[in-house]
Amino acid sequence: MDIARVAALVAATLTTGLMAGLFFAFDVAVMPALKRSDDRTLISVMQRVNTSIINGWFMLAFLGAMLFTGLAVALHLPAGEHAPLPALTGALVIYVLAVVVTGRVNIPLNNALEAAGPAERIADPAAVRAAFETKWVPANRWRTALCTAALACQSWALLAA
Numbered sequence: 001m002d003i004a005r006v007a008a009l010v011a012a013t014l015t016t017g018l019m020a021g022l023f024f025a026f027d028v029a030v031m032p033a034l035k036r037s038d039d040r041t042l043i044s045v046m047q048r049v050n051t052s053i054i055n056g057w058f059m060l061a062f063l064g065a066m067l068f069t070g071l072a073v074a075l076h077l078p079a080g081e082h083a084p085l086p087a088l089t090g091a092l093v094i095y096v097l098a099v100v101v102t103g104r105v106n107i108p109l110n111n112a113l114e115a116a117g118p119a120e121r122i123a124d125p126a127a128v129r130a131a132f133e134t135k136w137v138p139a140n141r142w143r144t145a146l147c148t149a150a151l152a153c154q155s156w157a158l159l160a161a
Helices: 001-037 037-054 056-077 085-115 125-160
Strands: none
Touching: 001 037, 001 056, 001 085, 001 125, 037 085, 037 125, 056 085, 056 125, 085 125
């Protein structure tokens, strides 16, 4: 296997692992901690998280996982080294599904939470929280599962390569 294929596959695996870990941390630590907090605290914290998470490091991992996996697939196609291709293709499809969940569920919920305004000025914080939390948490669990499955596929591809 040449250096470009190895580098793309390793970069894909690392960035997908970072995303799986980030989503997992929300599942097992952040959201359970916020579940024990009052409505305004959850709203305020998640509004801050949603604005601070959009940074270069996050975007490198979030978009890089998809781009590096796609690059790894593309580099393996003409190389005659097809053993990793099924796992890589599976990883790409699965990760794209995680991106779809993010774009169709989590981001609109984040935007709605931001549009609700400052937590201290929301008339019915319990309703805002419920509208957010009851959909965001299960969607994040899906993202965790999907990213973990994509990571498993990439790990398999590394072994097959």
